[in-house]
Structure formats: C-alpha cells, structure tokens
Amino acid sequence: MSSAPPVFISAADVERLLPRASLLLPGLEAALSNFSAGPAGGVEQPLRAVLRVRPYRGFLGVMPAYSAADDALSTKLVTFYEPRGDSAAPSHQATVLLFDPRCGALRAVLDGAVITAKRTAAVSAIATKLLMPRPAAVLCILGAGVQARSHYEAFTELFDFTEVRLWNRTEQRALQLASSVGGAVRVCGTVRDAVCGADVIVTVTMATAPILFGEWVKPGAHINAVGASRPDWRELDDALMKSSVLVVDSREAALAESGDVILSGAEIFAELGELLKGTKPAQPEKTTVFKSLGMAVEDTVAAKFVYDAWSAGN
Ligand SMILES: NC(=O)C1=CN([C@@H]2O[C@H](COP(=O)(O)OP(=O)(O)OC[C@H]3O[C@@H](n4cnc5c(N)ncnc54)[C@H](O)[C@@H]3O)[C@@H](O)[C@H]2O)C=CC1
Numbered sequence: 661m662s663s664a665p666p667v668f669i670s671a672a673d674v675e676r677l678l679p680r681a682s683l684l685l686p687g688l689e690a691a692l693s694n695f696s697a698g699p700a701g702g703v704e705q706p707l708r709a710v711l712r713v714r715p716y717r718g719f720l721g722v723m724p725a726y727s728a729a730d731d732a733l734s735t736k737l738v739t740f741y742e743p744r745g746d747s748a749a750p751s752h753q754a755t756v757l758l759f760d761p762r763c764g765a766l767r768a769v770l771d772g773a774v775i776t777a778k779r780t781a782a783v784s785a786i787a788t789k790l791l792m793p794r795p796a797a798v799l800c801i802l803g804a805g806v807q808a809r810s811h812y813e814a815f816t817e818l819f820d821f822t823e824v825r826l827w828n829r830t831e832q833r834a835l836q837l838a839s840s841v842g843g844a845v846r847v848c849g850t851v852r853d854a855v856c857g858a859d860v861i862v863t864v865t866m867a868t869a870p871i872l873f874g875e876w877v878k879p880g881a882h883i884n885a886v887g888a889s890r891p892d893w894r895e896l897d898d899a900l901m902k903s904s905v906l907v908v909d910s911r912e913a914a915l916a917e918s919g920d921v922i923l924s925g926a927e928i929f930a931e932l933g934e935l936l937k938g939t940k941p942a943q944p945e946k947t948t949v950f951k952s953l954g955m956a957v958e959d960t961v962a963a964k965f966v967y968d969a970w971s972a973g974n
C-alpha cells in the first residue's frame with residue numbers, strides 16, 4: 661500500500677488541474693464550516709509553527725491539517741520573506757505534501773504557490789459573498805503581487821463589479837498588473853483615491869504599518885484584509901478595525917498572529933465558518949472586515965482537489 665513513490669505535481673500542472681479558484685468554493689466552504697464546528701467537524705489543525713530566518717528577514721511556516729470529511733491529510737511548508745530590492749525570488753514559496761491518511765504514506769509533493777494564491781482568493785470570495793454590501797459596484801485592490809492577481813481573477817469571475825481600481829506602493833508594478841489582466845482596471849496614485857467610495861476592498865500587501873485608514877472607507881464597505889500575517893505587522897488602522905464587524909478565519913490564529921487584531925484590540929465577532937453555518941449572522945449592511953491569515957485545511961482541500969484530478973488522468 662505504501663510502496664508507490666510519491667508523484668510530483670509542478671506549478672504548471674497545478675495551474676492546469678486547478679484553472680479557476682472558484683472550483684474550490686464548495687470544498688472550502690465545507691472545510692471552513694467544519695473547522696468552526698470544533699471537534700465534531702473533524703478538522704485537526706494546530707496553530708502553524710512559524711520559524712524566523714532572522715538574518716534574511718524571512719519566515720518558514722509549517723501548516724499541517726487533517727480533514728475527516730475529505731479524508732485528506734497534508735502539510736504545507738511555506739517561506740515568506742520581507743521585500744529585498746536585491747532578490748528576484750518570489751516573496752512567498754510553498755510546497756504541499758499530501759499523505760494517504762489510512763497509512764501515512766506520502767502520495768504527492770505539490771507546488772504550493774498556485775495553491776496558496778487560488779485558495780486564498782477563493783476564501784476571500786466566500787467572505788465577500790456573505791459580507792459585501794448590496795449592490796456592490798466598485799472593487800479596489802491594494803497591492804499588485806501574486807495575491808492581487810489571484811484575487812482579481814477570482815473576483816471578476818464571481819462578482820459583477822462595474823469598476824476595478826488598483827493601487828500599489830510602486831505604481832509601475834500596478835500598471836504592469838493592470839495591463840496584463842483581461843479587463844479594465846484603473847490604477848490610482850494614492851490609497852485614498854483608490855478606496856474612496858469602494859464597496860469591496862482587498863488588501864494584499866507586504867505592509868508592516870497601516871496603509872488603509874477607516875476615515876477613507878465608505879460605511880458599509882467590505883474589506884478582505886489578507887496581508888499582515890505577523891503579530892507586529894499591520895495593514896489596517898485601529899479606527900477601521902474597531903469600527904467594523906470583524907470576521908476571522910480562525911480565532912486562535914487571529915489572536916496569535918494578526919497585528920491588526922492584536923494591536924488594535926478589536927473584538928472578533930465570528931469565524932467565517934460560523935457565518936457559513938448560520939450560527940452567527942453575516943450583517944452585510946455594516947462595515948465588515950474579514951481578517952484572513954490562511955489555514956492549513958484550505959491547502960488540504962486544494963491539494964486533494966488537484967491530486968484527485970491528476971489521479972483521474974486529467
Ligand atoms: N491570508 C492568507 O491566506 C495569505 C496571505 N498572504 C499575504 O498576502 C500578502 C501578499 O502576498 P503576495 O501577493 O504573495 O506577495 P507579493 O510579494 O507577490 O506582493 C506583495 C505586494 O505588496 C507590495 N508591498 C511590499 N511592501 C509594501 C509595503 N511596505 N507597503 C505597501 N505595499 C507593499 C509589493 O509592491 C507587492 O505589490 C502578504 O502579506 C502575504 O503574506 C499570502 C498568502 C496567503
């Protein structure tokens with residue numbers, strides 16, 4: 661049973677087998693609900709271990725999870741490094757190991773970068789579906805890297821925005837992203853101009869201090885706060901954190917890892933899984949923040965999706 665060597669699934673093959681983040685929505689919605697159901701939900705997921713690579717301002721995260729509903733066992737190894745002008749390497753690199761949960765044998769080694777990009781955008785889309793104002797016309801993305809692209813692709817597929825705005829710390833990078841995607845994107849020179857009147861805002865930067873301020877945000881807007889995954893890093897200011905209904909992927913992780921949550925002292929209203937289960941109301945009429953840190957079980961769901969498609973000969 662354990663003798664077959666593991667398969668290696670490259671980034672190109674993950675992209676081919678998982679062409680759209682939206683394919684993950686049913687599996688991720690179920691996994692988020694199961695996670696928030698506690699032990700009865702059958703998700704085993706410890707807080708990730710994050711090791712510092714101090715001389716290089718880098719981090720290595722180890723993210724294991726088992727999902728009984730999916731009967732899938734995996735761990736992701738993800739490195740993320742603060743921006744350095746001299747490095748051509750992507751800021752985030754990842755590998756997912758998928759095991760046979762029945763015997764512990766390693767079945768697949770998958771490139772984790774595409775999985776991370778797509779599952780994160782899919783989870784933001786799940787939160788947005790529940791929390792965005794109705795109607796929602798203007799989407800604003802702050803950041804122009806890997807996650808900015810995956811969020812642009814998922815959100816323009818799933819929602820009917822009439823305008824998409826983009827801001828990045830270096831405008832050139834925003835212009836490059838805007839010209840490489842299919843649709844019309846307005847590149848803005850300041851965060852304030854970009855978010856003014858926006859219905860849905862996505863923050864996907866490597867910022868370590870707030871870039872988005874509550875006074876600029878339209879009441880009732882929904883924000884997906886995806887960056888700032890260290891306890892001393894910020895993307896959102898205290899005013900925005902404290903005046904919004906705050907939804908997180910994992911309470912435990914938010915209280916241990918999110919500078920926006922810890923340093924603002926904002927109260928967590930619910931986990932996304934609780935909104936999905938209906939045990940907490942979504943409140944789309946209010947200003948809402950979904951603080952995403954990324955969960956191992958999301959990678960488990962995505963890796964199993966890709967491995968099953970690969971095994972089926974697709
Ligand atoms: N919540 C989740 O599940 C996940 C969150 N992330 C986080 O999302 C964020 C974006 O990740 P990627 O797109 O992969 O990174 P990336 O390196 O591809 O893009 C980062 C973007 O942030 C900008 N940036 C860099 N330093 C900045 C600063 N000090 N202020 C404002 N902008 C700055 C860069 O110009 C670039 O456009 C990161 O914070 C990352 O850790 C990444 C993966 C999963």
Ligand SMILES: O=C([O-])C1=[NH+]CCC1
Nearest residue numbers: 738776889953954955
């Ligand atoms: O979930 C994830 O893979 C990550 N979250 C923050 C950095 C990487």
